[in-house]
Amino acid sequence: MSVAARFARSPEGVAGLLLLALLASGALLAPLLFPGDPLSIVGRPLLAPFQQAGLPLGTDRLGRDVMAELFHGARASLIVGVSAAAVAILAGALVGTVAGFGGGMIDEALMRVVDAFQIVPGFLLALAFVSTIGPSLGVVVVAIALGAWTGPARLARAEVLSIRERDFVASARVLGMHPLEIALKEVLPLAMPPVLALTSVIVAGAVLTEAALSFLGLGDPNIVTWGTMIAEGRNVLRTAAWLSIVPGLGLVALVLGVYLFGEGLVEALSRREGQG
């Protein structure tokens, strides 16, 4: 049975996939459904939902279309979540591979760096990084990745340690390949699958971290994010609770979708391994 078929039999996984598909299509369609700047003022401030056609979710404190912000916000969350996870996994896998393959002093030094990052609370680091450099999308992505790359690094190193003793690595050495080339071309691809299994957890964590940073006012001011929406809604929580509740539900749906999907996928993959 293929992985896809096994995945299809897991109701959680399918639910997660559907949630993600829904949110991703919303994010992709945002520029088409709501062209123009979602931050532009389109109506009376604090218009309640379902009051005016064209503004189904009402407007925020400055009279911006909440529906448009919500769709564009999904975009920001997904972009940040996926790119931060990609950066973290790539950087982690690279460092882990080099450390594991290089061994000796290289390993020792790199693992101390991993330790250093692991004992510093990731959110504190992200907070310090973004507020001292200034928030923009790229900086936020790097800041989140800074606190997330150590897991992949450790895992990749452990994988590499077991792979490097295999025959083909020895033969590559005999053939005179540069160690770095062996590490990156031969070993890294094999070490990747278990590391990739961390993806869903890292993406979910990244989405939540981004939201928390934006909530503390450290989001990119040129784009809408759900965290910023919640932060702005917070001041009017009593008069217009929907402004913080709606993006909050969006976050829950996205993170839940990522977890469910990841869980279904890991399950489907592990069953294959178990059977094979």
Added chain:
Amino acid sequence: MKRAARLFRRRMLSSIPVLILVVVGTFLLIDNASGDAADAYLLAIGGGDAGYAEALRQDYGLDRPVWVRLGFYAWNLVHLDLGRSVTLNRPILDVILERLPVTLWLMGSAVALSFVLGSLLGIVAGARPGSGTDKALSVGSLALYSVPSFWLGLVLSVVFAVQLRWFPVSGIETIASGKTGLSRVGDVARHLVLPVASLAILYLALFLRLMRAGMAEVWRQDFVLAARARGVPRGRIVLRHVARNALLPLVTMLGLQAAGMLGGSVVIESVFGIPGFGRLAAEAVSGRDAPLLMGIILTSAVLVILVNLAVDMTYAALDPRVGASDAA
């Protein structure tokens, strides 16, 4: 016991280069930031002339080159002196000792509560893997785990503090109440209910899932199958054999999550106006108070190391296989 002492010594020694990395990294990060402590202060007081700014920089020692300042800091650190905060003009150790207990209480209560509830619910879910209760609990916990803690905090505070007025809106205790002893403890506990709940719900899901996953694993093992074959009552198997063995990974998770939990308190402290460690860190960053931020990061790093050490030592005590051939 001898093994524990060896583990302790080895861990402490290997931590030193890590801590040095942390100190230098943090120092350079904040030194490369745009704007310094004098800039932050000038704006906070609504401005002053150029000579004023210059005088401030001299006061703060910012006119000296970065390596001199770093060296100076390191020299003090070797003498166990964390230095003085630029923004608060007080010894950093005092400031940290003042703020840390609040955060430790917050984190400690949240972790204790979620550990107990989470593992109990995990046992309920894991007692019959695949049952309706199990499905409901595991999907439910996943949903809870997906909730941003700050958002949950906001919702809880509006409902329970502002609307129902069951709990105070913010702070850690009734200000200048003159309360002592038990009544003060009670007062602090009342203030902690909502922030602890916001954090605990998140961790509860984590522990529940771990416990459940661990139990599912143990169910498949031979000694459990053997016990079932012997006709040992199910309830007894669940508690005596399965749950007990599934508890170990939870202890490990405590160590792994320690750093993350400390970081997570920053946002919750901001939502509930709690003068803890997290808020201090945010203030240090915005005030460009490099020594203070370093003191905070260093303290949390040491805390994380200590928690992990405690976890490892507990683990070593529980499981004799660990520690004998410790590679890490």
Added chain:
Amino acid sequence: MFDRITRRTLLGNAAVLLGTTALPRMAFAAGAGGRLTVAADSEPRNLNPAMVASNGVFFIASKIVEPLAEAAYDGLTPLLATAWEGSEDGRTVTFKLREGVTWHDGKPFTSADVAFSAMEVWKPLQNLGRIVFANLEAVDTPDAATAVFRFSKPTPIQLIRNALPVVTSVLPKHLYVGTDIKDNPLNVAPVGTGPFRFADYKPGEYYRLTKNDTYWAKGAPHVDEIVFRVLPDRASAANSLEAGEIQLAAFSMVPLVELDRVGKIAGLEVITKGYEALTYQLIVEINHRREHMANLKVRQAIAHAIDKTLVVDTIFLGYAAEATGPVPANAPEFYTPDVTTYDFSVDKANALLDEAGYPKGADGTRFALDLLPAPYFEETKQFGDYLRQALAKVGIDARIVSHDSAGHQKAVYTDHDFDLAIAPTVFRGDPAISTTVLVRSGIADGVPFSNQGGYVNPETDALIDKAAVTLDTDARIALYHQFQQIVTADLPLINVADWSFTSVASTDLKPIANNPRWAVSNWSDLEIDG
């Protein structure tokens, strides 16, 4: 009463979960005299108002350390000085000091304290005093109740008068002399002559002041204790007021958008008075070093592109006034409406930009620029969002660059790395204190809230310098009228709105907002009813 019991039971249950016992807490106990609990949104690290003349410091310290005089709706209220007179040549000002005043430690207050504060603190160390007292040469003390200020250049008495409430907080000489003033421990636990004594400070939680029983004004103060509760988060100020945990939130700590709702709650009232002498100005700072911005037509176009009415109605929800120029209308002594104005007109803006030689490109954009809104007010950030859109409508692509306070200070005021910035400047009663520096050339880099846009205009410079030494009040005012006309015509900066703060207070507090610096005055007459 019934539901309270239920609450307690529930509380008890919740507390048991934490392994502790919760005892019910009485909500808020305010007796006669009583304790006043006030929200404070920041924790000044230095509480010495003689060194740091800022509203954050005054808010707390003005109750402890008093200036020579306080602002009143019809001039000045004498505090430590009872009378003041400037000489004909503008080189001396003589203060008659109040007699029978003692410091909180029991020592008498004398002219020596004033002389010491002026020469050792205000002039060399105070952020604003360094400007106002730049030409102060000496302070003579012919007797214990007289202080004569001698200036090296003619100094308008009008300026000194207007500056008195802000720059003349008097310190006890006997506790400061011979110490390192900047590091004196009293800077964080001040001793003064005011109606309240400093009691204690718990970082992150509160400042507590207690009644000064030996205050010089008989029968005052009425309140036993003032607690400033640190609530850095604006959303929680409103909640705490509603929950009865605090009785006053000043300086707009309650978000504007909540005022409507909060004002309807029984027992609370919204007050917009009491800040007339602390008018904040929403301005667009312009970097004249940048080619586009050096072009007057571009600046005029930007002025036309801003819908001030929308800014006042939407961002400030009406709690502000449209600005006409660098002096706000609620400073009637200096204000003139007779200036160049820019009505909101996208067409005019577009036409001006076309004339200036920046036609729209194929994508509808003329040019791009960096916009840096000051991060320390919600309104400056919101105006940043609005300005970005307003500029987009006339074909200017503004990218918002966001920094925290320190980063903003460095980027705008030191590195000049901006095209447009948004600042909340303050009009402090006299244009010479903190307004003309926004336009005057030759100011060193790194000075916040000053002309860091590289604007140079010899005409305004000459005008500013002349007004600074013009003794005749009418002639001085005429010069400042001219100043407003030049600034609005040449647009070194664009004034968008003038706003004052709001307070939300318990209706038990009386009297409230009875002077134009009420929040930062000494509150000796404040009472809590009930």
